[in-house]
Structure formats: structure tokens, C-alpha cells
Amino acid sequence: MIFIILSVLYVHLFTDKNEYLVGENIFVGLTIINKGNGAELMEKITLVKKLYSEDAVMWNSSNKRVHHSIVSGTIAVEKGKKYNPPVVQVKPGETLTFEPISIVGLPLVSYGDYEFVKDGEKGERCIPPGEYYFSISLRSFTNGITKIISDTVHFIIKEPQNVDKEAWEIYKRYVLYLDLRKEIGKALKEGLKILMLKPPSNYRRNVIYSLKGVFSLNSWVVQPSEKELVRKILACLMSQYDSFNDFDKKGVVMCLIRGFRKIGMHQNEIYKKLQENQIPFP
Structure with a gap:
């Protein structure tokens, strides 16, 4: 069973800027800070896999989910079996920093035409103009399996001009x-x-x-x-x-x-x- 509770691990997402153009690469980075007095055990991650997993969620200003790209699934625990994932220890006061990588950009754009998105064609992932939000979840294993939700990063996509x-x-x-x-x-x-x-x-x-x-x-x-x-x-x-x-x-x-x-x-x-x-x- 996975519990969602307050954690001493602070998970902070950030973008390299606040506004992007249609089809422009959107870069998201991550810092994880242990604000507690003891060491914490959390899942060992690579940012690219985490940002492209089902643990990452993007939605627009209408609270409608936007599928940026999901290439790997969430952790599956078979009933009755103990799950032993690779973990990393985060010491008190320690900060883990992951350099920004693109969540939307060239690999996700088919011919750079976001009109396909509006028309509902599957597979087209060039995000249209609007306000968007992005968040991820991590797992801590210090006391059982605890799901930790990151803060939410906000960015705007605009039409190109000039x-x-x-x-x-x-x-x-x-x-x-x-x-x-x-x-x-x-x-x-x-x-x-x-x-x-x-x-x-x-x-x-x-x-x-x-x-x-x-x-x-x-x-x-x-x-x-x-x-x-x-x-x-x-x-x-x-x-x-x-x-x-x-x-x-x-x-x-x-x-x-x-x-x-x-x-x-x-x-x-x-x-x-x-x-x-x-x-x-x-």
C-alpha cells in the first residue's frame, strides 16, 4: 500500500523560463531537499524517465490533463510480494539537483503543426497556446512506501510573432x-x-x-x-x-x-x- 503524507523531502520543479512559444522546447529541472533531521530513503531516479513516466502529470487552465508523453509505466507491486526498488539515501540538509531536460519539444512534435492537436489527431504533441501546470510524484521508503508530490510548476505557451x-x-x-x-x-x-x-x-x-x-x-x-x-x-x-x-x-x-x-x-x-x-x- 502506498500512502500520501507530508514528508521531510521537499521536491521542487522548475522551468528555465516562464513563457514559451508553440513547439519550443520546455525544459524542466528538479531539486530534492531533505529538510528533516535524519536520513531519508527514496527511489533512485533518472530525471528523463521520471518526467516521461505516469508519475508526471501536465494539465491546462481548464484542469484538463495534457499528455506530454508517457514512455514508461509507474511502479507495479504484485500483491503479496515485497517490492525492493533501487534506492538512494538523502542525508539531512542534503540537496539533490537534476539539470533541466525537455518535456515538450522536437521529439514530441510531428512536423511542428499544433493544429493537429486541436483536431484531435492522435500522436501529435505540439502543445497549443495556453497556461499549463506540471507536477511529479516520487516514492520514499523510510517508513513503508510514501508517495511524495512535488510542487507545481506553471508556464505559458504563446503564438510566435515577428x-x-x-x-x-x-x-x-x-x-x-x-x-x-x-x-x-x-x-x-x-x-x-x-x-x-x-x-x-x-x-x-x-x-x-x-x-x-x-x-x-x-x-x-x-x-x-x-x-x-x-x-x-x-x-x-x-x-x-x-x-x-x-x-x-x-x-x-x-x-x-x-x-x-x-x-x-x-x-x-x-x-x-x-x-x-x-x-x-x-
């Missing part, structure tokens, strides 16, 4: 080509268009985080024409590095490292390249 509207129209094609996996060259061209827009678009971050995945694809062998596109994208990211916020800068650095590796540069060459452009190597 340069972001232009970027959004490009981004729909970008996602389409990226989903096909056989059209990487076209995806790179569309992504570069978004990166080059002036003033910079908020959709740049989506391009960055999807490029990180593309540059890690073992199945993608870079063709000569694609290599030049990759070089242009990397040069663009280096020139724009200072214009990104601290959170997105980490993504830019990883994108640069993976991109340079993809076109055949060695680690010491990459380090020198970043150093020349005053970009920190992790």
Missing part, C-alpha cells in the same frame, strides 16, 4: 526533414536559416538541441555537400555564442563538439578551435 513567426514556418519543414532521417541535408539547410535570422529567434534552441542528436547519429555518413553545411552551422554557432543565455550555452558547446567530431576533427583540434573563439571546453 521573427519567431518566420522561424516557426521554417521550423515546421525542419522537423519534417529531420523526422525522415533520410533528408538530413535539407534539415541542415532549414536549421541554418533559423540560426541566421535577425534578430535571433527563440527557436534557435530547438535547432541546437536537435542538432546535438543529429551529430550523434552513427547511421549518418556526412556527404561532401553536407560537410560544408555543417561547417557553416558551426561557424554560425561560434559567432553567436555570447548571445545565448547560460543554460543554452551548454547546449551550444555540446553541439559544437559533436559537430566538429562528425566532420572528422580530433579532440585536441576541437579544443584549440573553441579556445580560439573564447568558448569554454567542458
Whole structure:
């Protein structure tokens, strides 16, 4: 039996910002604080599995649940059998911090068209404009199995305007080509268009985080024409590095490292390249 009671473990969710655009990556992070005087035992988690499990709930301002994506189930305990999950000890006063990851973004958007959501088509998960709330639950095992509910994070999704509207129209094609996996060259061209827009678009971050995945694809062998596109994208990211916020800068650095590796540069060459452009190597 699982009880929901007050706990000395404080579970705090946070987003990297309060407002997002349609189809933009929404990043949620987590901190867990033991406010008690004794050690607490809680389930050992990875944030990505927790945020995409049935223990994570999103709903809108009408209290209607929104299915962001569920890829793993909740804990199932067979009747009459003791459940022994992996646990972690949280010491008194200790804080566990989990860096933000995306709960809605490129992997969940089919061609970037949220109209499909409004029409009720299954599988389309680009969340339409509105106010949203997100919460998760964890399990403590200090005294039996205790379900701990996090605080609720609130964010707003808005329609893109001005340069972001232009970027959004490009981004729909970008996602389409990226989903096909056989059209990487076209995806790179569309992504570069978004990166080059002036003033910079908020959709740049989506391009960055999807490029990180593309540059890690073992199945993608870079063709000569694609290599030049990759070089242009990397040069663009280096020139724009200072214009990104601290959170997105980490993504830019990883994108640069993976991109340079993809076109055949060695680690010491990459380090020198970043150093020349005053970009920190992790």
C-alpha cells in the first residue's frame, strides 16, 4: 500500500523560463531537499524517465490533463510480494539537483503543426497556446512506501510573432526533414536559416538541441555537400555564442563538439578551435 503524507523531502520543479512559444522546447529541472533531521530513503531516479513516466502529470487552465508523453509505466507491486526498488539515501540538509531536460519539444512534435492537436489527431504533441501546470510524484521508503508530490510548476505557451513567426514556418519543414532521417541535408539547410535570422529567434534552441542528436547519429555518413553545411552551422554557432543565455550555452558547446567530431576533427583540434573563439571546453 502506498500512502500520501507530508514528508521531510521537499521536491521542487522548475522551468528555465516562464513563457514559451508553440513547439519550443520546455525544459524542466528538479531539486530534492531533505529538510528533516535524519536520513531519508527514496527511489533512485533518472530525471528523463521520471518526467516521461505516469508519475508526471501536465494539465491546462481548464484542469484538463495534457499528455506530454508517457514512455514508461509507474511502479507495479504484485500483491503479496515485497517490492525492493533501487534506492538512494538523502542525508539531512542534503540537496539533490537534476539539470533541466525537455518535456515538450522536437521529439514530441510531428512536423511542428499544433493544429493537429486541436483536431484531435492522435500522436501529435505540439502543445497549443495556453497556461499549463506540471507536477511529479516520487516514492520514499523510510517508513513503508510514501508517495511524495512535488510542487507545481506553471508556464505559458504563446503564438510566435515577428521573427519567431518566420522561424516557426521554417521550423515546421525542419522537423519534417529531420523526422525522415533520410533528408538530413535539407534539415541542415532549414536549421541554418533559423540560426541566421535577425534578430535571433527563440527557436534557435530547438535547432541546437536537435542538432546535438543529429551529430550523434552513427547511421549518418556526412556527404561532401553536407560537410560544408555543417561547417557553416558551426561557424554560425561560434559567432553567436555570447548571445545565448547560460543554460543554452551548454547546449551550444555540446553541439559544437559533436559537430566538429562528425566532420572528422580530433579532440585536441576541437579544443584549440573553441579556445580560439573564447568558448569554454567542458
